[in-house]
Amino acid sequence: MLVLAASGGKYVAAAYAVFLALILVYVAIMATKLARIERELDDLSREDR
Amino acid sequence: MYGRGLRALSIATAVVLTGAAVMVFFYAPKEADQGIIQKIFYVHVPLAIVALCGFVAGGLLAIKQLRTGETKWDMRSYVAIHLSLVFAVGALITGSIWAKASWGHWWVWDEPVLVSFLIVFLLYCCYQPLRFSIEDPEKQARYASVFAIAAGAFVPINFMAVRLATAHIHPRVLSKTTDGSLPTEMLITFLVSLLGVALLFATLWKVELTAKNASMKLKRLRRRLEAAEHAAPSGPPSPEPVGAP
Numbered sequence: 001m002l003v004l005a006a007s008g009g010k011y012v013a014a015a016y017a018v019f020l021a022l023i024l025v026y027v028a029i030m031a032t033k034l035a036r037i038e039r040e041l042d043d044l045s046r047e048d049r
Numbered sequence: 050m051y052g053r054g055l056r057a058l059s060i061a062t063a064v065v066l067t068g069a070a071v072m073v074f075f076y077a078p079k080e081a082d083q084g085i086i087q088k089i090f091y092v093h094v095p096l097a098i099v100a101l102c103g104f105v106a107g108g109l110l111a112i113k114q115l116r117t118g119e120t121k122w123d124m125r126s127y128v129a130i131h132l133s134l135v136f137a138v139g140a141l142i143t144g145s146i147w148a149k150a151s152w153g154h155w156w157v158w159d160e161p162v163l164v165s166f167l168i169v170f171l172l173y174c175c176y177q178p179l180r181f182s183i184e185d186p187e188k189q190a191r192y193a194s195v196f197a198i199a200a201g202a203f204v205p206i207n208f209m210a211v212r213l214a215t216a217h218i219h220p221r222v223l224s225k226t227t228d229g230s231l232p233t234e235m236l237i238t239f240l241v242s243l244l245g246v247a248l249l250f251a252t253l254w255k256v257e258l259t260a261k262n263a264s265m266k267l268k269r270l271r272r273r274l275e276a277a278e279h280a281a282p283s284g285p286p287s288p289e290p291v292g293a294p
Binding site: 008009011012014015016018019022023026030033034037040041044047 | 083084085086088089092093096135138139142143146147149150249253256257260263264267270271274
């Protein structure tokens with residue numbers, strides 16, 4: 001049943017890397033959105049001055 | 050508003066996830082049949098459970114939206130479903146890796162658990178195109194809520210139907226039967242991992258809601274500022290042009 005039991009470590013590493021990558025990509029997208037909000041806020045406060 | 054308690058939640062998430070990782074690799078015993086490959090279970094199953102719960106939560110929040118008509122419930126429902134889709138992608142990929150490692154195939158089409166999860170995932174993939182094909186915000190919220198409720202009700206029905214199916218090669222490690230139950234160390238590790246992934250979901254949900262809320266408030270402010278400028282054209286000119294990107 002276990003086809004690749006001997007080299008199982010690389011599969012475990014791949015699964016956890018996928019999990020980590022997903023979180024990192026999500027956080028990066030959120031960081032971009034927050035940076036855009038900050039830029040817009042700067043524009044608004046400059047307009048207000 | 051949504052940012053309240055975010056720091057404490059983020060710290061709790063980081064602590065529990067780190068603890069879970071330590072437990073997975075240093076506390077939980079190696080499974081006799083699968084060996085180290087079984088460690089994928091601690092990331093794959095929590096991702097799948099949290100994704101399915103997130104879909105159901107999206108439906109419950111949508112009920113609240115339909116009952117009150119408030120936009121905030123629609124936004125909460127949308128973010129829950131959006132995040133659940135991300136977690137579902139993680140569950141599908143990690144599950145595929147586990148299948149390849151233990152069965153020798155990336156995907157098994159005659160396994161009800163896998164196919165039913167894929168059906169739920171594809172169903173929710175229709176949510177975003179449906180939502181953004183409607184321009185009127187009120188209609189968008191209403192139609193998206195109806196979809197979220199119908200699809201959210203489908204998730205537990207689908208889950209029960211799969212449990213009743215007889216043919217399966219997918220392990221039933223969380224069943225109450227003695228041959229399928231987990232040893233205590235594995236069960237504790239699994240529960241900590243599940244808590245960590247659930248906390249991660251809650252943290253990201255709050256982060257995205259905070260960002261969306263800030264963005265909406267900003268748009269409202271800009272509109273108000275523009276309206277004030279139009280109302281008083283003789284006022285002092287702004288020193289710099291509007292540099293909206």
